[in-house]
Amino acid sequence: MASITRRRAVSRPASAEAEILAATRRILTEGASFTDLGVQQISTAAGVARSTFYAHFRDKTDLLLRLATEMLSTSFDVASSWEPTEGVDKAAEDFLRILGIYREHAGVLRAIGEVATYDQTVRDFWSQGLARFTERTIEALRVEQAAGRTPADIDLVSAARVIVVGGERAIFDHITSAPPADDATFARELARTWWYGVYRRPA
Structure with missing residues (x-):
């Protein structure tokens, strides 16, 4: 019996954390402003007590950064897997996958854009996240x-x-203003901009 109790004690916090993250993502996807979103509203939507929220997150900013980390990490994995030797068509395929990730986290993306206008911590976090993509691109260009x-x-x-x-600015604008039906065309043009512009491949 003791071992069963211990297993439950370990699993419950992890479940509560996941519920809070999922509930917040859902609320943001429905169009809520992150600034106006309260901890109590998040806790209620997640089915947890307010104290449970603070057991997992320091504050709302910490919660937002956790959500954004997941989005950035997944998209970076896709972006960093592409090699110039694979060509422009493969780049377009990977950009389409990245757009899909951003679509899934569109509410989080909008929240980052919203909060970054007044919160230095969020601005710095996003800048550091983009720095990973920049360093990877520099490395690829150096090899080429x-x-x-x-x-x-x-x-x-x-x-x-x-x-x-x-x-990043173009993707943000596209995700927040254009329908999913336009994603393939946008991904193709973004890939061609990289390929024929920065990588200077002949047409």
């Missing part, structure tokens, strides 16, 4: 330069920032 497939005069840092930061 060494292989002679990308011109040697490209400034790696500037080029990477243009396509990562610019791409």
Whole structure:
């Protein structure tokens, strides 16, 4: 009996945490403003006590960053798996997968954009997340330069920032304003911008 009790004690907190994350994502997906969203509302939607919320998260910002971490980590795994040797069509496929991830977390994406306007912690977190994509792009461009497939005069840092930061803004705008039916076309054009622009591949 003692061992069963211990197993339950371990599983219940994990379940409560998952419920809080899922409930918040659901509320945000339905269009709620994160700024106006209260801890009590989140706790009620998750079916947990307010004290349980604070047992897992320091505050609402901590909760938002946890949600955003999941989104960024999943999209980074997809983005970093692409190699230039796989070509522009594979890049378009991967961008479409990334758009799908962002669609799934659209409410979280909007919340990040909302809170980042007034919260330095969230701004810094998002900037650091994009820095991972920038570093990965610089690495890929450096390899392409060494292989002679990308011109040697490209400034790696500037080029990477243009396509990562610019791409992030474009994706944010697309996800929050365009229908899912447009995702494939957008992914294709984003891939071609990378391929024919920064990577300087001939048409």
